[in-house]
Amino acid sequence: YCRLIFANPAHAQETGIPLPLALAPDADAHQTWRPNMPWEHFTLRLRGVIASGLSDSMLWEWQSAHAQNVCHEMQMVAEYDADGHAVGALVIGRNITERKHVEQQLFHQATHDALTGLFNRACFKDRLQHAIHNAHRSGDNLSVIFIDLDNFKVVNDTLGHDIGDKLLKRLAQRMRSALRESDSVARFGGDEFVILIEQTATSQDRDAVVHKLFEALTQPCDIDTHRLFPGCSLGIAVYPCDGSNVDTLMRNADTAMYVAKAQGRNGYRFFNAEMNVETQAWMALSNDLHLALEQQQFSLHYQPKICINTDTLEGMEALIRWRHPERGMISPAHFIPVAEKNGLIGAIGNWVLNEACRQASSWLSQGFDPGCIAVNLSAAQCKGGLLPTQVQRTLEAHGLSSQHLEVEITEGVVMADAEESIRSLWKLRDMGVQVSIDDFGTGYSSLSYLTRLPVHKLKIDKAFVDGIETHASDLQIVRTIIAMAHALNLVVVAEGVETAGQREALRAAGCDQFQGYLYSRPLPPNEIQALLASCQTTVGCVPTTVARA
Structure with missing residues (x-):
């Protein structure tokens, strides 16, 4: 039997129980006991202190007299009579509610993303490790889903980071709403999220969860005054068939996500072993691109731009080529997307600009006039407002007049940061x-x-040119583009012209210039120089040595 024989005023203040009631000989402990720990458990620990003479400590949590959740750290020590026999115990409490609150905040900060409130990378990996351990024991499967938002940078660059942050929080809410309470959602940083789905009984159940998640994420979002249409790429790896440990599962889910992006974005893919081969090839190509820049493996070919009415040379476009020391010529369509993803596209674009200006200056110094040479600009080159300075310095470095340089920029690059x-x-x-x-x-x-x-020219994409002889809709689109461009006093250039019929249709529609294999493939500098020589250094002559398709 245990009863309270002394309590100080702080006891009454914290518990809300008057001291006379708490100290009454016939007090019912179950009525005067406040902590969430059972009375019987407390008295068992108390008897242990009295019997052994060893001190003990515990945490008491309860709702105070002021309806606040409080936490006390309690120390229990034995009390002895004059003969040295343990006859009771002294229990001393210290209110540590504020300290516990701070500890909880620090723990939350250490395990959660500050913006979205989702788990962070470290916490997610810990939960995944625990889930794998449970799945191994139970024989269940689990899925890891990597999510990357498509074109999220466009939102940040055009609408600002405040709108971008609000979009991330909205999508985080959608993820939680689309999943079960037992599933884990984490933000790894930027626009990358990872999800752990446990105990899906069948592949059909797993497919349904992924589809529901994808549908939730791709619905329109109204953020302030903006309606946004988010897209995302998902990659899924399943335990145990796609990996039996944390690192393998996460790596394979990431690989599947990359494949989803490479195959057009805004979709999802489940991992398969063949994807690893693709990823390894991508990594090898990425590494080789670094060497290509260092070892000057790139070169430029030049495709003439021809006046459609006179068949005379009026300029040319510089196009990059890569001769790999082991693999031979690698198509730009193959390596440019890799350069865009690994961050080298800006450096490659600057190399193209410099080399085109150097070559133009060299031709001019020899008495050959190449006209205006066009180079393609990437989004990376247009960032930060440094492009005009870069161009000015390059022109000055090679003593080239600006009238000999043209820059080509796609609509997508312009719209990525329109004002800049x-x-x-x-x-x-x-x-x-x-x-x-x-x-x-x-x-x-x-x-x-x-x-x-401040545009001088519009270039009609080859996709429209290909169909102008056979599809009335393509021809009408081309006519509309030409009419609109001329209304804005712009020159129109058609790309990818391969047949005389295409050229005649473009001429009838009022197109000004064309380029394509009908007249010439992209040529190396020595062949372009021969072409210019045949024109006797005068731009506007009819070339006689142009290679035809």
Whole structure:
């Protein structure tokens, strides 16, 4: 039997129980006991202290007289009579509620993402390890889902980081709502999320969960005054068939996500072993690109631009080529996407700009006039407002007049940061550099922005040119683009012209220039120089040595 024989005023203040009631000989402990620990458990620990003479400690949590959740750290020590016999115990409490609150906050910060409140990377990996251990014992499976938002950078760059953060929080809420309480959702940073799905009985159940999640994430979002249409790429790896440990499962889910992006984005893919071969090939190519820059493995070929009415040479486009020391020529269509993903595209673009200007200056010094040489700009080159300075320095380094340089930029690059692009392109125009919109009609078209851009030319994409002889709709699109461009006093260039019929249809529609295999493939510098020599150094002559398709 245990009863309270002394309590100080703080006891009454914390518990809300008057001291006379708490100290009454016939007090019912079950009525005067406040902590969430059972009375019987407390008295068992108390008797242990009295019997052994060893001190003990415990945490008491209860709701105080002021309806607040409080926590006390309790120390129990034995009390002895004059003969040295243990006859009771002294229990001393210290309110550590604030300390516990701070500890909980620190723990939450250490295990959760500050913006979304989701688990962070370290916490997720710990939960995944625990889930794998349970699945191994029970024979269940589990799934790891990697999620990467498509074109999220466009939102940040065009609408600001505040809107981007609000979109991330909204999508985090959607993920939690689409999943079960037992599933884990984490943000790994930026626009990358990872999900752990436990105990899906069948592959059909797993497919249903993934589909529900994808549908939830791709619904339109109204953020402030903006309606956004998020897209995402998902990669899924399943335990145990796709990996039996944390690192393998996460790596394979990431690989599947990359494949989803490479195959067009805004979709999901389940991992299979063949994907590892693709990923290894991608990594090898990425590493080789670094060496290609260091070892000067790139070169430029030049494709003539021809006046459609006179068949005379009026300029050319510089196109990068890569001769790999072991694999031979590698198509730009193969390595440019890799460069965009591994961050080398800016450096490669700067190399192209420098080499094109160097070559143009070299031709001019020998008495050959190549006209205006066009180079393609990447989004990386347009960041930060440094493009005009970069172009100016390159022109000056090679003593080249700006009238010999043209920059080609796609609609997608312009719209990635429209205001910055407009400012930079106007500065280039003021320098005397010509500006062309490449692949017009295939990207994020915006006529309102087009009227604000200092554009000299529009280039019609090959996709429309291919069908103008056989599809009335393609021909009508081409006619519309040409009419609109001429209304804005722009020159129109058709890309990818391969047949005389295409050239005649374009001429009838009013196109100004064309380039393509009908007239010439992209040529190395020595063949271009021979072409210029045949023109007797005068741009506008009819070339006689152009290689035809």
